[in-house]
Amino acid sequence: xxxxxxxxxxxxxxxxxxxxxxxxxxxxxxxxxxxxxxxxxxxxxxxxxxxxxxxxxxxxxxxxxxxxxxxxxxxxxxxxxxxxxxxxxxxxxxxxxxxxxxxxxxxxxxxxxxxxxxxxxxxxxxxxxxxxxxxxxxxxxxxxxxxxxxxxxxxxxxxxxxxxxxxxxxxxxxxxxxxxxxxxxxxxxxxxxxxxxxxxxxxxxxxxxxxxxxxxxxxxxxxxxxxxxxxxxxxxxxxxxxxxxxxxxxxxxxxxxxx
Amino acid sequence: xxxxxxxxxxxxxxxxxxxxxxxxxxxxxxxxxxxxxxxxxxxxxxxxxxxxxxxxxxxxxxxxxxxxxxxxxxxxxxxxxxxxxxxxxxxxx
Numbered sequence: 001x002x003x004x005x006x007x008x009x010x011x012x013x014x015x016x017x018x019x020x021x022x023x024x025x026x027x028x029x030x031x032x033x034x035x036x037x038x039x040x041x042x043x044x045x046x047x048x049x050x051x052x053x054x055x056x057x058x059x060x061x062x063x064x065x066x067x068x069x070x071x072x073x074x075x076x077x078x079x080x081x082x083x084x085x086x087x088x089x090x091x092x093x094x095x096x097x098x099x100x101x102x103x104x105x106x107x108x109x110x111x112x113x114x115x116x117x118x119x120x121x122x123x124x125x126x127x128x129x130x131x132x133x134x135x136x137x138x139x140x141x142x143x144x145x146x147x148x149x150x151x152x153x154x155x156x157x158x159x160x161x162x163x164x165x166x167x168x169x170x171x172x173x174x175x176x177x178x179x180x181x182x183x184x185x186x187x188x189x190x191x192x193x194x195x196x197x198x199x200x201x202x203x204x205x206x207x208x209x210x211x212x213x214x215x216x217x218x219x220x221x222x223x224x225x226x227x228x229x230x231x232x233x234x235x236x237x238x239x240x241x242x243x244x245x246x247x248x249x250x251x252x253x254x255x256x257x258x259x
Numbered sequence: 260x261x262x263x264x265x266x267x268x269x270x271x272x273x274x275x276x277x278x279x280x281x282x283x284x285x286x287x288x289x290x291x292x293x294x295x296x297x298x299x300x301x302x303x304x305x306x307x308x309x310x311x312x313x314x315x316x317x318x319x320x321x322x323x324x325x326x327x328x329x330x331x332x333x334x335x336x337x338x339x340x341x342x343x344x345x346x347x348x349x350x351x352x
Contacts, residue, residue: 041263041285042285043285043295043298044295047294047298147294154287
């Protein structure tokens with residue numbers, strides 16, 4: 001009996017953890033897809049929507065796995081399209097609005113760098129499925145990090161105006177970076193079971209890489225180290241609700257519709 | 260971004276084949292041109308190698324010179340190896 005209880009509990013915890021990862025990829029992918037048709041030039045429009053599709057593909061792999069774990073006839077579409085705001089467990093950084101091109105790329109850079117070290121470590125997960133998804137995703141993420149880092153340097157170390165815009169973007173977004181590498185109870189539980197990533201172990205790597213790129217971009221981190229958090233626990237800012245209203249419109253208006 | 264130079268893109272579709280011209284795009288520098296080419300021309304697995312060269316560095320012949328450059332070759336069929344009797348054993352010629 002107790003054996004059974006533990007198994008069920010582990011499964012629920014693991015499911016929550018996978019949904020966090022999936023929601024991060026989904027929400028950022030959806031955000032980036034808002035650039036489709038609006039990119040500053042054709043080539044960059046294609047580049048950014050390409051990254052959006054990579055992320056949505058990663059989200060799909062994880063949602064499919066979650067649906068299999070949960071059973072009960074769940075499908076990958078149920079998670080993005082039929083859950084409410086508080087059920088989403090993505091970090092606050094990825095739901096922030098696109099703003100201008102520089103803000104989008106700053107958000108992307110801060111996240112890509114985390115994502116890169118996170119998935120690098122995830123390759124060693126004792127969960128073979130997660131390890132395989134990580135290995136596959138990592139090739140895409142490596143390119144994302146290269147792309148967004150170059151843009152941060154290009155604009156940060158660009159003209160006076162582009163520098164100022166990037167500095168503003170960094171100052172606005174910095175407070176959302178804390179929860180990326182700060183473990184909560186679920187993170188710790190998953191790390192100690194060998195399934196998840198020990199966030200403390202990637203904190204220094206993330207910091208080092210970010211510092212390196214920001215220095216090349218001649219940008220300065222804000223002096224205040226106060227961090228906003230709550231996304232991983234389902235406490236989101238106002239922006240996510242509007243975004244979901246857009247993303248979920250079809251399924252909410254025409255339940256069960258397919259194409 | 261309107262001042263970004265034009266780049267010509269060459270893609271090698273697989274090992275052993277030549278790079279072929281596939282089109283052109285705008286980019287601020289060579290690095291960005293490679294990345295743009297990757298996204299614009301290889302996202303459906305079209306390539307394994309990319310070359311980019313700024314369009315201004317390409318010298319092309321003047322179309323008005325067409326006759327003197329290319330016409331003389333048109334009546335010299337003997338330059339094609341079509342005047343030999345091939346033994347039946349030789350295939351694929």
